[in-house]
Amino acid sequence: MKIAMKLIENWFSERYSDNLQLSFRVMDQLLSVKTDFQRIDIFETYDFGKLMSIDGTVQLTERDEFVYHEMITMVPSAIFRGRPKKGLVIGGGDGGTASQLLKLGFDHVVNVEIDGQVVEVSKKYFPDISKAFSDSRVKLLVDDGIKFVHDTDEKFDLVIVDSTDPVGPAEGLFNSNFYKYVRKLLNKGGLVVTQSGSPFYQPKALTLANSAMKAVFPNVATYTAFIPTYPSGFWSFTVASDSELQPGDASWLPDGKYFNKEVLKGCFMLPEFVKALIRENE
Ligand code: SAM
Numbered sequence: 253m254k255i256a257m258k259l260i261e262n263w264f265s266e267r268y269s270d271n272l273q274l275s276f277r278v279m280d281q282l283l284s285v286k287t288d289f290q291r292i293d294i295f296e297t298y299d300f301g302k303l304m305s306i307d308g309t310v311q312l313t314e315r316d317e318f319v320y321h322e323m324i325t326m327v328p329s330a331i332f333r334g335r336p337k338k339g340l341v342i343g344g345g346d347g348g349t350a351s352q353l354l355k356l357g358f359d360h361v362v363n364v365e366i367d368g369q370v371v372e373v374s375k376k377y378f379p380d381i382s383k384a385f386s387d388s389r390v391k392l393l394v395d396d397g398i399k400f401v402h403d404t405d406e407k408f409d410l411v412i413v414d415s416t417d418p419v420g421p422a423e424g425l426f427n428s429n430f431y432k433y434v435r436k437l438l439n440k441g442g443l444v445v446t447q448s449g450s451p452f453y454q455p456k457a458l459t460l461a462n463s464a465m466k467a468v469f470p471n472v473a474t475y476t477a478f479i480p481t482y483p484s485g486f487w488s489f490t491v492a493s494d495s496e497l498q499p500g501d502a503s504w505l506p507d508g509k510y511f512n513k514e515v516l517k518g519c520f521m522l523p524e525f526v527k528a529l530i531r532e533n534e
Contacts, residue, residue, distance in 0.1 A: 264295045264303065266310055268453050268483050274310075276303060276481075282377060287369040289421050294377050300481060302377055304346065306370070306416055310481045312346055317381060320447070320487070321348040322508040323477040323519070328410050328445045328491050329356055330502035330516050336409035340437065342397030342425065344414035345370030347382030350390050353410075356505070361390045362406065366421050368394040398424045401433040409439050413446035418457055426460040428467035431492070435468055443493040448474065451526045453483040458490070458526070459533040465492035466534070473497045474530060475519035477510065488526070 265275040276297040283294040293305045301314030312320065329336050338360045339353045345365035353361050361384065365371055371392065374382040384390045393400065397415070411434050418426040425446070434444050444465070449457025458474065465472045469492035479487045491497060499516050507513075522530075 264293070264297070264305065266305065266308060266483070274481070274483070276300060278303075283373060285369065285373070287367050289367045290416070292370060292373055294373065303481070304373070304377070307420070309417065311416070312348060312378070312381070313481050314378070314381075316480050317346075317348050318508065319477055319479045319510045320482075321352040321381075322511040323475075324349060324412055324414060324445060324447060324489055325352045325356060325410075326505060326508060326511040327475055327489065327499075327516060327519060328412070328443045330499045330505055331491065331493070331497055332409055332443060333441045333495070333500055335504055338408045338410070338439070340364070340406075340408040340411045342400070342411070342413045342415060343422070344412070346374040346378055347371070347384045348378075349412055349414045350384035351381060353412075354384050354387060354389060358410075359389055362393065362408075363390060364393045364395050364397045364400045366394070366396050396421065398430055401430065401437060404437065406437065407439045407442075408437055409442050411437060411442070411444040413444065415447065417449060417454065418460055426457070426464055428464045431464050431468040435494070438494070441493070441495045443491055443495075443497075444469075445489055445491040448488045448490040450483040450486060451476070451488050451529060452486060455529050458488050459529060461490045462530050463533050465490060469493060471495065471497045473520060474522060474526065476522065476526070477515075477519060 263275045265273040267273045278295040280296045295303045303313040304311045341363040415422040448461035472492045474490045
């Protein structure tokens with residue numbers, strides 16, 4: 253008896269350049285939808301579980317989202333003096349950042365996501381990661397984060413910019429005008445953190461974030477983490493505050509799956525080419 257062979261395999265590829273891409277073999281494409289802001293795709297992959305991409309760039313996968321969500325929340329929480337309780341998330345429509353803030357004991361989180369469809373899709377395909385959206389401590393607003401920071405008088409211990417890369421609706425989240433408004437929303441000792449891209453493949457995201465923050469805050473620092481499904485796996489975050497950016501003892505912070513106290517110290521130690529990028533932009 254002949255066994256039918258499946259000759260065509262399905263792949264999702266994120267293009268990094270004309271000559272380079274990262275490809276995931278996929279079992280199925282679960283969704284492809286064009287919203288008013290962007291295209292959202294969901295794939296069931298072989299190696300990384302479900303994957304969400306926006307405009308062809310990986311936003312999260314079930315297997316490695318913990319790195320990004322721990323590092324964007326736990327590092328600034330460790331620097332804040334005392335225990336941060338009030339958080340603002342700009343972007344973050346998958347709910348992973350808000351869910352992680354609740355795990356850390358935040359009692360009030362405002363999450364402002366511009367695209368309501370990212371939230372709906374995440375609730376359906378990533379119910380565990382997005383569970384914060386059904387928690388009464390989280391207030392979800394479907395709105396432009398730039399408009400929100402202009403209009404609100406609310407104050408926060410931590411502002412987290414969990415956005416797409418600096419194109420389209422996220423472009424205005426990488427400029428100093430945005431950070432001028434963010435600064436007014438910070439409680440004493442408060443911090444703002446943003447994802448600032450791959451230093452290797454997206455140096456512009458890192459330099460834009462650095463210069464925008466430095467125009468407004470006296471203290472700015474970049475740290476890095478290993479995120480396998482983001483370009484090059486080597487990812488940066490940039491944090492800013494009016495207060496000094498020295499990690500406290502943060503004994504209240506538990507270890508995560510990626511974050512621990514050694515990672516907290518080590519993540520601020522930057523390779524020379526990253527330091528040079530930041531220096532050249534000063
Ligand atoms: N972890 C991800 C990454 O670095 O690839 C980011 C994930 S999260 C899905 C990014 C979200 O930022 C998107 O859902 C997008 O709609 C949202 N976003 C982009 N610009 C925004 C803006 N101006 N205000 C609020 N949300 C915005």
